[in-house]
Amino acid sequence: RFAAIAEQMGVRLQQSSRSVNIRERLDFSCALFDGAGRLVANAPHIPVHLGSMGASVCQLLGAVARGELRPLQRGDAIATNDPFAGGTHLPDITVISPVFAAETAGPPLFFVASRGHHADVGGITPGSMPPFSRRISEEGLRLRNVPLLRAGRYEAATWQGLLAAGPHPVRNPEQLLADLQAQVAANRLGAEALHRLVERSGLVEVQAYMGHVQAHAAEAVRRVIDRLEDGAHTVALDDGSRIAVAVRIDRAGRRATVDFSGTSGQQPGNFNAPLAITRAAVLYVFRCLVGEAIPLNDGCFEPLDLVVPQGSLLHPRPPAAVVAGNVETSQAVTNALFGALGVMAAAQGTMNNLSFGDEHCQYYETICGGTGAGVLADGSGFAGASAVQSHMTNSRLTDPEILEDRFPVRLESFLIRRGSGGAGRWPGGDGVVRRLRFLAPMTVAILSGSRRVPPFGLAGGGDGAVGRNRLERADGRLEELAGCDQVSVQPGDLLEIATPGGGGYGTPGAPL
Numbered sequence: 001r002f003a004a005i006a007e008q009m010g011v012r013l014q015q016s017s018r019s020v021n022i023r024e025r026l027d028f029s030c031a032l033f034d035g036a037g038r039l040v041a042n043a044p045h046i047p048v049h050l051g052s053m054g055a056s057v058c059q060l061l062g063a064v065a066r067g068e069l070r071p072l073q074r075g076d077a078i079a080t081n082d083p084f085a086g087g088t089h090l091p092d093i094t095v096i097s098p099v100f101a102a103e104t105a106g107p108p109l110f111f112v113a114s115r116g117h118h119a120d121v122g123g124i125t126p127g128s129m130p131p132f133s134r135r136i137s138e139e140g141l142r143l144r145n146v147p148l149l150r151a152g153r154y155e156a157a158t159w160q161g162l163l164a165a166g167p168h169p170v171r172n173p174e175q176l177l178a179d180l181q182a183q184v185a186a187n188r189l190g191a192e193a194l195h196r197l198v199e200r201s202g203l204v205e206v207q208a209y210m211g212h213v214q215a216h217a218a219e220a221v222r223r224v225i226d227r228l229e230d231g232a233h234t235v236a237l238d239d240g241s242r243i244a245v246a247v248r249i250d251r252a253g254r255r256a257t258v259d260f261s262g263t264s265g266q267q268p269g270n271f272n273a274p275l276a277i278t279r280a281a282v283l284y285v286f287r288c289l290v291g292e293a294i295p296l297n298d299g300c301f302e303p304l305d306l307v308v309p310q311g312s313l314l315h316p317r318p319p320a321a322v323v324a325g326n327v328e329t330s331q332a333v334t335n336a337l338f339g340a341l342g343v344m345a346a347a348q349g350t351m352n353n354l355s356f357g358d359e360h361c362q363y364y365e366t367i368c369g370g371t372g373a374g375v376l377a378d379g380s381g382f383a384g385a386s387a388v389q390s391h392m393t394n395s396r397l398t399d400p401e402i403l404e405d406r407f408p409v410r411l412e413s414f415l416i417r418r419g420s421g422g423a424g425r426w427p428g429g430d431g432v433v434r435r436l437r438f439l440a441p442m443t444v445a446i447l448s449g450s451r452r453v454p455p456f457g458l459a460g461g462g463d464g465a466v467g468r469n470r471l472e473r474a475d476g477r478l479e480e481l482a483g484c485d486q487v488s489v490q491p492g493d494l495l496e497i498a499t500p501g502g503g504g505y506g507t508p509g510a511p512l
Contacts, residue, residue: 010029
């Protein structure tokens with residue numbers, strides 16, 4: 001029932017949103033939290049959102065306790081996206097709504113929240129995914145616990161001023177506000193559904209079962225830990241930084257320590273991943289290893305101890321730039337963890353983030369690729385999947401008809417990149433090739449990884465093919481683009497993005 005409420009929230013958000021990013025690509029997440037801000041249940045939306053949203057709720061509660069924000073009341077909706085206070089990157093804005101008892105006074109009983117990736121929140125590049133940002137201030141509007149509604153009253157004047165402020169204001173404020181209001185609508189549905197559940201089952205039972213689902217998830221992860229062994233793995237990124245992880249199993253205590261000591265320090269670029277993202281990646285990996293249908297929730301993290309040095313790539317200090325940490329570094333973290341546990345070769349290790357636009361329209365998408373091959377708990381193997389969104393992303397690609405109707409582009413081709421998966425007893429999945437022709441002048445930005453360092457194979461399996469970004473000008477000239485690049489295009493120019501394949505598992509040719 002908890003998960004069903006979150007799914008209903010997602011349907012409401014999709015149906016009432018305005019942007020292609022939320023309505024078509026489904027780049028959003030909805031979830032329920034207990035009164036302490038612990039994740040109880042979610043819909044199967046975006047893993048990097050779901051594992052980190054609880055940090056946003058907890059920091060809101062902390063701000064209220066410290067007197068930085070007046071006490072929460074009925075009808076409140078608070079917006080936040082600060083990566084140094086539970087957020088991921090600035091385009092992901094979370095709207096949090098407290099849920100109170102129907103009649104009596106007291107603190108919130110529960111929270112509902114929705115997080116959406118907004119098409120533009122300002123910053124130095126249309127689409128707010130700048131490849132070359134060096135400070136968080138260059139990436140767009142930064143919010144920490146800003147009321148969107150107070151006691152049901154829309155804070156319109158405050159928000160209009162916020163969106164117009166700064167050297168790089170929001171480019172499409174009406175669309176952003178419309179999508180925020182859609183998030184409020186989703187939260188209201190969640191709150192109403194929780195009230196009906198309490199009326200039907202009683203508050204004591206509902207709160208008890210919020211505890212039960214978390215306790216059940218914790219035990220499910222302990223059963224996973226029971227069969228794991230110590231392991232370590234290091235993944236290099238294209239910029240030369242590295243993610244090092246060691247997993248140590250405490251067999252008697254049925255606990256695991258996930259230690260990222262040895263990871264590179266925070267970088268001058270924007271691949272820094274805030275701690276909430278690192279935590280989300282760990283939560284996701286261990287949830288993947290659970291062989292039963294349980295909702296991702298805070299209980300999954302209870303048997304885990306996380307060590308992440310402050311000031312590192314995975315726990316940066318402000319004012320670090322972080323826009324790629326959410327979408328790129330998170331993918332590398334999951335690959336490193338699966339490698340350390342010896343269960344799966346690397347997936348493509350990138351979301352292949354493409355954004356383009358001007359002052360009037362902005363678009364963003366992530367592009368699918370190959371996943372890694374691996375082995376299941378019973379020792380049986382599996383090949384990687386081709387042309388799918390993997391790990392920390394779960395968004396759709398916009399339908400070609402919608403894309404071409406809303407934006408001055410034409411999708412010339414979109415096909416599987418045959419042979420890009422790594423060889424192995426179980427081969428890795430193949431990436432894709434996506435070709436877009438522009439019909440108007442635009443600024444194009446690409447944030448992508450695995451362009452220099454290939455997705456690794458495991459247990460003798462081969463690496464996946466690296467990706468490639470290339471621009472074909474209208475006059476026939478070819479320009480090779482870097483993994484992170486920004487370029488101005490003119491009508492007739494064509495962008496080709498070839499995404500990486502996944503790594504293979506096991507020695508090629510070995511008997512199945």
